[in-house]
Amino acid sequence: xxxxxxxxxxxxxxxxxxxxxxxxxxxxxxxxxxxxxxxxxxxxxxxxxxxxxxxxxxxxxxxxxxxxxxxxxxxxxxxxxxxxxxxxxxxxxxxxxxxxxxxxxxxxxxxxxxxxxxxxxxxxxxxxxxxx
Amino acid sequence: xxxxxxxxxxxxxxxxxxxxxxxxxxxxxxxxxxxxxxxxxxxxxxxxxxxxxxxxxxxxxxxxxxxxxxxxxxxxxxxxxxxxxxxxxxxxxxxxxxxxxxxxxxxxxxxxxxxxxxxxxxxxxxxxxxxx
Amino acid sequence: xxxxxxxxxxxxxxxxxxxxxxxxxxxxxxxxxxxxxxxxxxxxxxxxxxxxxxxxxxxxxxxxxxxxxxxxxxxxxxxxxxxxxxxxxxxxxxxxxxxxxxxxxxxxxxxxxxxxxxxxxxxxxxxxxxxx
Amino acid sequence: xxxxxxxxxxxxxxxxxxxxxxxxxxxxxxxxxxxxxxxxxxxxxxxxxxxxxxxxxxxxxxxxxxxxxxxxxxxxxxxxxxxxxxxxxxxxxxxxxxxxxxxxxxxxxxxxxxxxxxxxxxxxxxxxxxxx
Amino acid sequence: xxxxxxxxxxxxxxxxxxxxxxxxxxxxxxxxxxxxxxxxxxxxxxxxxxxxxxxxxxxxxxxxxxxxxxxxxxxxxxxxxxxxxxxxxxxxxxxxxxxxxxxxxxxxxxxxxxxxxxxxxxxxxxxxxxxx
Amino acid sequence: xxxxxxxxxxxxxxxxxxxxxxxxxxxxxxxxxxxxxxxxxxxxxxxxxxxxxxxxxxxxxxxxxxxxxxxxxxxxxxxxxxxxxxxxxxxxxxxxxxxxxxxxxxxxxxxxxxxxxxxxxxxxxxxxxxxx
Numbered sequence: 001x002x003x004x005x006x007x008x009x010x011x012x013x014x015x016x017x018x019x020x021x022x023x024x025x026x027x028x029x030x031x032x033x034x035x036x037x038x039x040x041x042x043x044x045x046x047x048x049x050x051x052x053x054x055x056x057x058x059x060x061x062x063x064x065x066x067x068x069x070x071x072x073x074x075x076x077x078x079x080x081x082x083x084x085x086x087x088x089x090x091x092x093x094x095x096x097x098x099x100x101x102x103x104x105x106x107x108x109x110x111x112x113x114x115x116x117x118x119x120x121x122x123x124x125x126x127x128x129x130x131x132x
Numbered sequence: 133x134x135x136x137x138x139x140x141x142x143x144x145x146x147x148x149x150x151x152x153x154x155x156x157x158x159x160x161x162x163x164x165x166x167x168x169x170x171x172x173x174x175x176x177x178x179x180x181x182x183x184x185x186x187x188x189x190x191x192x193x194x195x196x197x198x199x200x201x202x203x204x205x206x207x208x209x210x211x212x213x214x215x216x217x218x219x220x221x222x223x224x225x226x227x228x229x230x231x232x233x234x235x236x237x238x239x240x241x242x243x244x245x246x247x248x249x250x251x252x253x254x255x256x257x258x259x260x261x262x263x264x
Numbered sequence: 265x266x267x268x269x270x271x272x273x274x275x276x277x278x279x280x281x282x283x284x285x286x287x288x289x290x291x292x293x294x295x296x297x298x299x300x301x302x303x304x305x306x307x308x309x310x311x312x313x314x315x316x317x318x319x320x321x322x323x324x325x326x327x328x329x330x331x332x333x334x335x336x337x338x339x340x341x342x343x344x345x346x347x348x349x350x351x352x353x354x355x356x357x358x359x360x361x362x363x364x365x366x367x368x369x370x371x372x373x374x375x376x377x378x379x380x381x382x383x384x385x386x387x388x389x390x391x392x393x394x395x396x
Numbered sequence: 397x398x399x400x401x402x403x404x405x406x407x408x409x410x411x412x413x414x415x416x417x418x419x420x421x422x423x424x425x426x427x428x429x430x431x432x433x434x435x436x437x438x439x440x441x442x443x444x445x446x447x448x449x450x451x452x453x454x455x456x457x458x459x460x461x462x463x464x465x466x467x468x469x470x471x472x473x474x475x476x477x478x479x480x481x482x483x484x485x486x487x488x489x490x491x492x493x494x495x496x497x498x499x500x501x502x503x504x505x506x507x508x509x510x511x512x513x514x515x516x517x518x519x520x521x522x523x524x525x526x527x528x
Numbered sequence: 529x530x531x532x533x534x535x536x537x538x539x540x541x542x543x544x545x546x547x548x549x550x551x552x553x554x555x556x557x558x559x560x561x562x563x564x565x566x567x568x569x570x571x572x573x574x575x576x577x578x579x580x581x582x583x584x585x586x587x588x589x590x591x592x593x594x595x596x597x598x599x600x601x602x603x604x605x606x607x608x609x610x611x612x613x614x615x616x617x618x619x620x621x622x623x624x625x626x627x628x629x630x631x632x633x634x635x636x637x638x639x640x641x642x643x644x645x646x647x648x649x650x651x652x653x654x655x656x657x658x659x660x
Numbered sequence: 661x662x663x664x665x666x667x668x669x670x671x672x673x674x675x676x677x678x679x680x681x682x683x684x685x686x687x688x689x690x691x692x693x694x695x696x697x698x699x700x701x702x703x704x705x706x707x708x709x710x711x712x713x714x715x716x717x718x719x720x721x722x723x724x725x726x727x728x729x730x731x732x733x734x735x736x737x738x739x740x741x742x743x744x745x746x747x748x749x750x751x752x753x754x755x756x757x758x759x760x761x762x763x764x765x766x767x768x769x770x771x772x773x774x775x776x777x778x779x780x781x782x783x784x785x786x787x788x789x790x791x792x
Contacts, residue, residue: 002523009386013291020178029292046479086175122139126181143684163781165781201687202686254403265788266788268785285579310676425539425541464552518535548765549711613703652667
């Protein structure tokens, strides 16, 4: 199995609902350093999984839709706890949509799976992996 | 599959038995930067795998039982080569015990697996993954 | 010259005023991974600059006053652009106050200077250094 | 499952063929920071997956065969696009050959799989994993 | 003293002349992860050293002039050993030119100094610092 | 001012004397990831501060004298608290001796200063800088 990973980041404000979250129930924020991994069983005719430049561009465009925003006021997240793990799923699902729509190139239709990791600090991260 | 990872560290002295280990047969020591990863198929009612704060606290308490000690003189490791891989298993198994005992919250009973990586330097690490 | 550096982090929401900041004028947030460096010309009687445990505890307590908050609503920052560089100064000045008040131990009175770096992502950081 | 990872690097020149690669079609170069991971279901009699020192030495020797070279002029890569993913496979396959030849010790015959990751920058990497 | 640092990278081919360089006398290549640091005694009216977005854009544009090239064939480096330290100076000097030309904003005229670090691997880097 | 930094590591056991150190008064250990920085005002005839390969070899040889040892039983440290800061000075002083003895090449006589940082974990480090 082959994989390619590209990294970018987003900066958001949000709050989390539920006693579990303690002080994180207050409005605060986070930088998420995002690693998007694309897996494929075999390489394509160019000998790659996916073009790193194209993958970086698509990840950047996708994160720009979320970054510099207060997620508590975004329609897409109404009634949703925007935990790090939940946001990892959002990013992975949106990358999968872009792959299916052709934005990642023809070869992206051969992708096996996508994994997304969000690092919220030097000591904590969350990830989500899904088939394509 | 979702995952959450928290990081902490421990500082120990030990020696390793067997010609394989060369100079590491002498009493020496290590800082292990420890990444504990908790995996779960679906998120809980709070939209998380496990509370990051609680996971950090439990990992910290567990590592405090090992840190600032000479493992050669600990009863728990009598006759055991405390290699990085073996210590990764010790940490993972003790986290699993704490999860089963409820210390990681009710949701921890739904955990799929635990993986522990110990980084012993900037160029070497070992890990152990087990189901829960 | 000797130095000791300890690391911790804080997660905050804020917005920045001024056209310069583009999309960062919207309410958003950041994780700041904070490195606090304490410099001293000579070591103390224990052969250290400052106790690493004590420095970590004081940095953690100080960051807890800022973390999990919307800085736009904090009295301390009324009318202030809470840029990364400005927050680095806030952390350094508050550490200096704690040092002068004795919270970092007697030896802290011999400190030469304090430098604070805030990493806001994997590609950007800001710092402030001041004498003590 | 247990794993041990060792890190080293290589510095090479090459060019990539195909419009996909844009400016990377020109002769340029890269530092690849290489992580080689060895997996094994159970530990050996010394309580390890593989000796970290021996694994490091073999990885270093293998990378020395590739480093400080223009891959466009190496016979081994004639007609081959030396993408990061393709080079990850080359390193993994050559490690597997060394393992089978006994260079990684007797225990290496029990290895389950080898995974190799090549980090080409702070924002991009590729990897290849194979059974042994 | 305040500072802001932004990070980007470039990938180049080159060779080094002189017995000192051993195998690096052959045509090879490198990824340089570049940290550009801008220092200033006091903050500007926006409470910043320099706009991080603008600094990132200028660093990226500057590195694009060097990246994906064989430096041995660039007129700018004829007869010059393009060591990591020499390239750090090239990047710092070109940033200084851009600062003086106004590309980094009006505030850049108040910059005290620029420091550039090029990381060529996980174990080696070089830097150059100059007044502005 | 130019600088070159090389990285290596050592793994030692030791204990620290004095109530300040709490649990670190027990025999324990550490991995120190060591960054050695060599500064020079101007580059030499080869356009470098110091040969990176030679600097790495000397740092490695020097750390081998300390690594895989219990510092409490080394004559060189009798009656000395081997804090991270104190060990940074030991490494810097020994590098300076090697530089003066010619082991770092003729150009090393032009070095301005040496700085050594020891990272003892992902959250703490100490350093020492001295003229040459």
